[in-house]
Amino acid sequence: MTTTPRPYCEDFPRRVQIVEVGTRDGFQAVEGWIPTATKAGILKGLITAGLRHFEATSFVSPRAVPQLRDGAALLAELGAPKGVMLSALVPNLRGAEAAIAAGVGAMVVFVSASESHNLKNLNRSRAESLAALAEVRTRAAGAGVPVQGAIATAFGCPFEGDVPVAAVLEIARAYHAMGIRRLTLGDTTGMATPPLVRERVQALDAALPDMEIALHFHNTRGVGLANVMAGLEAGVWIYESSVAGLGGCPFAPGATGNICTEDLVYLLHECGVETGVDLEALCAVAREVERVIGRPLPGQVMKAGPRLQTADMDSVRTACG
Amino acid sequence: MTTTPRPYCEDFPRRVQIVEVGTRDGFQAVEGWIPTATKAGILKGLITAGLRHFEATSFVSPRAVPQLRDGAALLAELGAPKGVMLSALVPNLRGAEAAIAAGVGAMVVFVSASESHNLKNLNRSRAESLAALAEVRTRAAGAGVPVQGAIATAFGCPFEGDVPVAAVLEIARAYHAMGIRRLTLGDTTGMATPPLVRERVQALDAALPDMEIALHFHNTRGVGLANVMAGLEAGVWIYESSVAGLGGCPFAPGATGNICTEDLVYLLHECGVETGVDLEALCAVAREVERVIGRPLPGQVMKAGPRLQTADMDSVRTACG
Numbered sequence: 001m002t003t004t005p006r007p008y009c010e011d012f013p014r015r016v017q018i019v020e021v022g023t024r025d026g027f028q029a030v031e032g033w034i035p036t037a038t039k040a041g042i043l044k045g046l047i048t049a050g051l052r053h054f055e056a057t058s059f060v061s062p063r064a065v066p067q068l069r070d071g072a073a074l075l076a077e078l079g080a081p082k083g084v085m086l087s088a089l090v091p092n093l094r095g096a097e098a099a100i101a102a103g104v105g106a107m108v109v110f111v112s113a114s115e116s117h118n119l120k121n122l123n124r125s126r127a128e129s130l131a132a133l134a135e136v137r138t139r140a141a142g143a144g145v146p147v148q149g150a151i152a153t154a155f156g157c158p159f160e161g162d163v164p165v166a167a168v169l170e171i172a173r174a175y176h177a178m179g180i181r182r183l184t185l186g187d188t189t190g191m192a193t194p195p196l197v198r199e200r201v202q203a204l205d206a207a208l209p210d211m212e213i214a215l216h217f218h219n220t221r222g223v224g225l226a227n228v229m230a231g232l233e234a235g236v237w238i239y240e241s242s243v244a245g246l247g248g249c250p251f252a253p254g255a256t257g258n259i260c261t262e263d264l265v266y267l268l269h270e271c272g273v274e275t276g277v278d279l280e281a282l283c284a285v286a287r288e289v290e291r292v293i294g295r296p297l298p299g300q301v302m303k304a305g306p307r308l309q310t311a312d313m314d315s316v317r318t319a320c321g
Numbered sequence: 322m323t324t325t326p327r328p329y330c331e332d333f334p335r336r337v338q339i340v341e342v343g344t345r346d347g348f349q350a351v352e353g354w355i356p357t358a359t360k361a362g363i364l365k366g367l368i369t370a371g372l373r374h375f376e377a378t379s380f381v382s383p384r385a386v387p388q389l390r391d392g393a394a395l396l397a398e399l400g401a402p403k404g405v406m407l408s409a410l411v412p413n414l415r416g417a418e419a420a421i422a423a424g425v426g427a428m429v430v431f432v433s434a435s436e437s438h439n440l441k442n443l444n445r446s447r448a449e450s451l452a453a454l455a456e457v458r459t460r461a462a463g464a465g466v467p468v469q470g471a472i473a474t475a476f477g478c479p480f481e482g483d484v485p486v487a488a489v490l491e492i493a494r495a496y497h498a499m500g501i502r503r504l505t506l507g508d509t510t511g512m513a514t515p516p517l518v519r520e521r522v523q524a525l526d527a528a529l530p531d532m533e534i535a536l537h538f539h540n541t542r543g544v545g546l547a548n549v550m551a552g553l554e555a556g557v558w559i560y561e562s563s564v565a566g567l568g569g570c571p572f573a574p575g576a577t578g579n580i581c582t583e584d585l586v587y588l589l590h591e592c593g594v595e596t597g598v599d600l601e602a603l604c605a606v607a608r609e610v611e612r613v614i615g616r617p618l619p620g621q622v623m624k625a626g627p628r629l630q631t632a633d634m635d636s637v638r639t640a641c642g
Contacts (some may be wrong), residue, residue, distance in 0.1 A: 006514040008551070120634050132614040151429055161629045190621075191628040193591035194550070195329040221628060222584035222621035223591070226546045230329070230516070255625040263543035270514035270544070300511075300543035307512040307542060310483045 005274035013237035018261060019214065020046055021055040021215065022289070023074075024089055025258055027247025028058065028065050030293060036070045038292055038301040040077040042285060046080055046243060049281035051261075055240065058089035059098040072102035080105075089147065091122065097135045100143045107140050108184070109133045110150040113167045115158035118190070130174045135181040137178040140233060149175035150216070152182040154200065156191025165203050172208055182212045184240060187227070190220020190255065194230035201234040216236035218260045219245065219298065224259035225267055232273070239264060244286040245298030262286050266306070279306055334558035336595040339582060340535065341367055342376040343610070344395075345410055346579055347567025349379065349386050351614060357391045359613055361398040367564060368402055370602035370640050372582075376429060376561065376577045379410035380419040393423035401426075408469065412443065415459045421464045421478030424596035428461050429505070431471040434488045435478035436597065438509070442473065452494045458499040470496035471505040471537070475521065477512025486524050491530055503533045505561060508548070511541020515551035522555040535559035538580045540566065540619065545580035548589055553594070562584060563595060565607040581620040587627070600627055 007014070015120050043056060062069035078086060080103070087106035092095050099107050111129040112118035117155070118126045133149075137149060140147045151171050157163050172183055185200060197215070199266055204213055215231045215238070217224040243266045247257025262282045265275050279301070286302040330333070344360050364377060377399070383390035399407060403425070408427035411417050415418055418543045420428050432450040433439035439447045454470075472492050478484050493504055506521060518536070525534055536552045538545040538557070549560060562585045568578025583603045586596050600622070607623040 008514075008519065082606060101409055116634060122638050156628055158632045159634050161631050190625060191331075191629070193588075197594060198329065218623045220621060221587055222581060223546055223588045225544055226588055227551045229547050255621055258542060267514075267544045267547055272514060287454045300541060300576055304541045305513060307477055307514070310482050313480050 007084070009233060009271070010233070011038075012232045012271060012273055012316075015076065015237065016268055017234075017274075018051060018264065018275055018277065019053040019055060019087075019238065019240040020051050020243060020261055021240045021258060022215070022242035022244070022246040022261065024055045024057055024068065024246075025240075027067050028243045029248050029257070030067055030246075034067065034292065036073045039070070039074055040162065040274040042076060042160070042243070042292070044286040044290060046282070047084055049285055051275050051278040051282070052083055052276065053085045055089065056086045056088060058091075058319075059095035059102070059104075059147050060089065069248050071096065073101045076160045077168055089150075090136060092132055093135050095140060096139050100140070101143055104145060106146040106148055107136070108148045109136055109194060110152055110170055110186070112152040112157070112188075113163045114153045114160045116159035117153045117157045117209060120159065126171065126195055128241060128252075129225075130171070133134050136178065141179070146182075147178075147180055148184065148214075149178075149180040152159045152186045152188045153191075155186035155193070156189070158189045163201055168200055169203060169207055172204055172211060173202050176208050176211060181210060182214065183208075184214040187215075187217045190218035192217055192227045193223065194226055197227050197230040198234050201231065201236055201272065205235075205263075212238065214240060216240035217245070219256045219259045221255075225263065228264060232271070243282070246289060246290040246293070254320045256298040260286075262301045263298055266301045268289065268306075326431045330592070332556070333553045333592060336557065336558065336597075337553075337589055338559045339372060339585065339598065340374040340376055340408075340559065340561040341564060341582055342537070342561045342579060343563035343565065343567040343582065345378055345389065346456070346561075347563045347565075348388050350569050350578070351567075353390035355388065357394045357398055360391070360395055363610060363613070364395075364399060365610065366606040368405055370606055371596070371598040372596050372603070373404055373597065374406045375408065377407045377409060377537060380416035380423070380425075381410065382530075384466050393419065393621055396423045396425060397545055405443075411457060411485045412610075413453055414456050414460060421466055423427055423462070425466060427467040427469055428457065429469045429471050430457055430472055431473055432492055432508070433473040433478070433509075434492060435474045435481045436507065437480035438474045438478045439481065447492065451492070455499050458501065459486050462500070467503075468499075468501055469500075469503040469505065470501040471507050473507045475506040475514075476508045476514070476517050477510070479510045479512075485526075486521055489521055490524060491497055491511055493525055493532060497529050497532060500625075502531060503535065504529075505535040508538045511545070513538055513548045514544065518551040518581050519555050519556070522552065522557055527557075533559065535561060537561035539568070540580045542576075545575045546584065549580065549585060549588065553592070555559075564603070564620075565610040565614075565623060567610060567614070570587050577619040581607075583620055583622045585597045587622045591628075
């Protein structure tokens, strides 16, 4: 495996936690039905590869997201693997009850930073969403289930354009007031840029120093891993990504979705940042995911292999220039 | 167009020179024949979009690279657009004569940092290559044509694995001794990483402070733009890229080739670095290149649009989560 004697940047975290979201954010957009056993097999493969944190599914309306209607069955199939956190996205109290009944490890609640996106996505205002999420948080606390908060469109809105940092701070403060101490900034349609990452992380660190920040980037405009570099420089040590780069975006046909887990792990390892993940085992799972989906997925390292996998000189017609 | 009030990083260059290599490094790998007029049309579109520096073609054996056998006709078709530098890759004295006769603006000569790659690519040792290139340089100087030096496999070799920085320095010194003052580090098979970028640029700056450095990354392992971030931090202000992400790598079927010009321009503009390029006009050319090639190309921004291109709320079925 690749080893780097020293970190690229002394300010980078020494170790990063990766939250795999492929079976949620990736599979929710897939047409056709992926059997629960297939989903569970992929998650088990990822656990064997060393991943420990998953947003495994969601408990939303099966009409809205039919692909994830087997959330409870999936969690049952997985059991409670030692040292593994299986969380699920939950939009409301009904979803929370289902998640609790299914034995979820943590719940992720969400609201958009932009009013238009929240209205389009959830058919309610941000204030209405936050009021409902406070009930979810109370119910979850009663059941002993931790709640994490996510902010969609945290770096820009496909309807409104730029999203003020104040809108992000306002929701973060509302989450904080509910007792939530872990916050994901969601780059829903791939509008994050390095300056926005730095600005938002610094503002949150200053306003809410005890809030742990996770970054969830989409590679819709090709700069997902450049944004990770900016996040690392800002000290963020939790990143959400999707195996094989599963996922997409309804606003950009043909564009990619989440940043790719194995490409992220490759970058981190090469920069001297530990992840606990075995890159080659992860790439094998990514190739399996590509077979399941049945079309080429965006991940690059699964195709090219790790950088020190050398070729036989007779195996290629010409070297490239 | 997107504007950023301040640079992401004070240490970044304020302005970057982009060298478009798509019609050379991209087209050389394309099957079938692209007519000279089509190539010229693409280059003219890129000039209209604000690009000023091109590695437009190569003067190599038409048997080895049939796609670029029209180098002289292409340069004749383009004429000498004001303020535009049209360079060409030249492997030997015969190529140099052809390039001079065709009125090339500059020649790019190349040798690999690894002996195995040079043997495979050129069927001669690095020492033999450098001796031949010294003759090219002398001939070019006699004709008043500037010569730039490129080092292939500068970040790793597909046959040997890691390439010592000393091997890169040795070739850079040989180029310097020939009077060459512009050096491109070629990431031939996508093995560059941020620590390697920093290490190699710092070593070259220390050893040869009057050598201008350009970086030529491939996105084979998904980290091309993260490497650009490392290059910017190291002060490098010349980057080579390919419109629409044209190109590939014979060692990694399905993997991408050069970093994509419009994604690079997008990242730079968002980081407050000027390029002189009109991103929307560039994306229009990239989409035209995709039509010419007839299959999806890796560029993301041409598919997703600039980040502030907002959507009508009624135009999408669901917002993404």
